[in-house]
Amino acid sequence: HIVTDENGSKWIYIHRLKTKVECRIKLLDIPLKIMEKYKGEGTDGRLFYVPVTSSLCRSLKIIGEICGLDCHLTYYMARHTYATEVCLSNGVPIETISRMMGHSNIRTTQIYAEITNQKIRKDFKILSEKTKDWYSLPEDNMPSRVYRCGQYSGWKKECGRQKDGTTS
Known part of the structure; x- marks a missing residue:
């Protein structure tokens, strides 16, 4: 293969x-x-x-003990770790991971591949860099707090409308 x-x-x-x-x-x-x-x-x-499954499980138990781990290592933990820590955390799309793991439904992969905080930070850093100069706030002297609906009418001027709703 x-x-x-x-x-x-x-x-x-x-x-x-x-x-x-x-x-x-x-x-x-x-x-x-x-x-x-x-x-x-x-x-x-x-x-x-x-190795046969029982031998593999025994080997994983020995490895866990040698490493001082308090959890029961399994073959499926390896798949989960690969999906989360190796692939997702390094930018591999979940659709690609789903195909690699042989899942017939992407929902199965979503269960396997929990999003890590590290991945969220990395993704938002990329988003922040990409959108850095896309948006700006207008210089309109709008008060910092607007409590009542309709108190700010600056948007009407920006849209070319008068206070009565007609266009200028």
Whole structure:
């Protein structure tokens, strides 16, 4: 399922077993290094050794203990972390993440990929920079607080209307 495109980039092209959704995942530097490190260890046409679920769970428990984590690590936590911390926090659109993860409905991805405060800050910084000179306030001497509706009539002048509603 590993394909090299015309630019020399390696991709995984698969249909997810559970949802039958086509999935295309670009292999980044670290996965490529892992593949190279464990090359030749796989059997049955696999790239490298894939442990059975019980063995994987046991390994994750050992890793959690070694790292001093107080939580129960799971395979699905890895998917969630990848979606949130690696992809979303670095600007990958949620639609792209949904396709990569093989979700048939984007709502599933929205549950997985919680928006982090870091992502919100980064997105608003970009928005702030893009819209910096788009808007301005008119120099109209409007009081800072307008309590009653209709107290400010400056907009009528700006629109070319008189107080009675007719145009000038």
